[in-house]
Amino acid sequence: MTGRLLVRGMLVGLLAGLLAFGFAKIFGEPQVDRAIAFEESMAHMHGDAEEPELVSREVQSTFGLLTGVVVYSVSLGGIFALVFAYSLGRIGKVGPRGLSALLALAAFFVLIVVPELKYPANPPSVGNPDTIGLRTKVFFMMLLVSVVAAVIAINAARKIIANAGPWAGVISGVALYIVIVAVVASLFPTINEVPETFSADVLWKFRTSSLGIQLVLWTTLGLVFGPVAERLLQPRHAFAHA
Template sequence: MNSVPVRALLVRGMLAGLLAGVLAFAVAYLLGEPPVDAAIAFEEQGSHSHGEEELVSRAVQSTAGLATGILLTGVALGGIAALAFCVALGRFGRIGPRATAGLISLGAALTVCVVPFLKYPANPPAVGDPGTIGRRTALYFLLIALSVLLAVAAVIFGKRLAPRLGNWNATVAAVAGFVVAIGLAYAFLPSFNEAPEGFPAAVLWQFRLASLAVQLSLWAGFGLVFGHLVERLLVPQRPGEANAGAETHRAAAAH
């Protein structure tokens, strides 16, 4: 795909990630902050350090801090997804740029968000042993890497099987292989259940579902925005549409 303007796609990917980050921030603020506040209240009930002064206030953490983290994450992931789009474009048959962007976003949502979440869901404050945080973080990123690599292997496997089995059967075989491989990873990787006694189960699951919703909204927003941007960049405009656009522009200028 040497004809693909990589720099232009990278810029559009980062822009789409930024705009998707705005959507994800709204979801995080509306759905994620209430269970975080409830978890902090539970933590403070059993804490003996009420007099300690916070370096960053809770108000800043839940607004500017949250927005900065999500927006920077959106920009970074948008750039990575744009590079993946450059590699994938034209390799999924005759589907266009918008559909390819949608597939990239869907694949990222499944491999980077859903698969790790089912094994290692996010924890609110007061949940989790501080002594295992390093191990839990390493295992979480290991599972993300395994999920992405297995997904790529499943795509390659499916494409090689397609001439013999047909597209449908090859896709089913590739998905089944991915599910089995992920199931084995789930079985061999350790699990953690470190919720403190008395912690409200409703708060725990509200936080976890909100965390998943934030990630899914980020990738959904990215897919929609990036798909629109690359469609305009890569798909030639029809002559009729171009003439209509030029006439509209001239009429607007005349007024």
């Protein structure tokens, strides 16, 4: 059964990837083009030599983008299906549809929203190339903190639910998670390398479109995988009540 859920998760991930690609192409790529134009204008002002493109911008924004998004989303769909299979029957009396939506919502906030609140996405042409290693390291450290905090909060919530009921458990778990990530985030370094002359409008649109891509992906996984899994787990026979 887990293997069949895995295959369906990857197929739903493929659908999510195609939708996310469409969103990225329409809303994200124009902001990347504007950011690249800014970088080129700044390089021209400083008299820097133009670096040769290893991959053309046209390929990057079409086939390259599609390939990257689809590979990521299919892999994510498979992992999502495995987590769904493990969680089934372990989170109260929640059906496949509710469980799928709940897992997607939790993953979106834990894996995407919280890390990006501390280290929001920047256009590829923005930032100091010498600090890319540091920026990557602290982002993934923040992501790890968010996941660990979620695990701690869930375990604490389950114990409180057993003693004080679901409302007290859920509220306590969420509060504990927020406290942990807030304290750790305050201790992590703040990185702001966006030039003062960079368009605030482009930066805002790029960050919202980046978040929108993830929102499309996780919404699709959460809402589509549930019914697909439900049909597999509770098949309906056309002549069962004939």
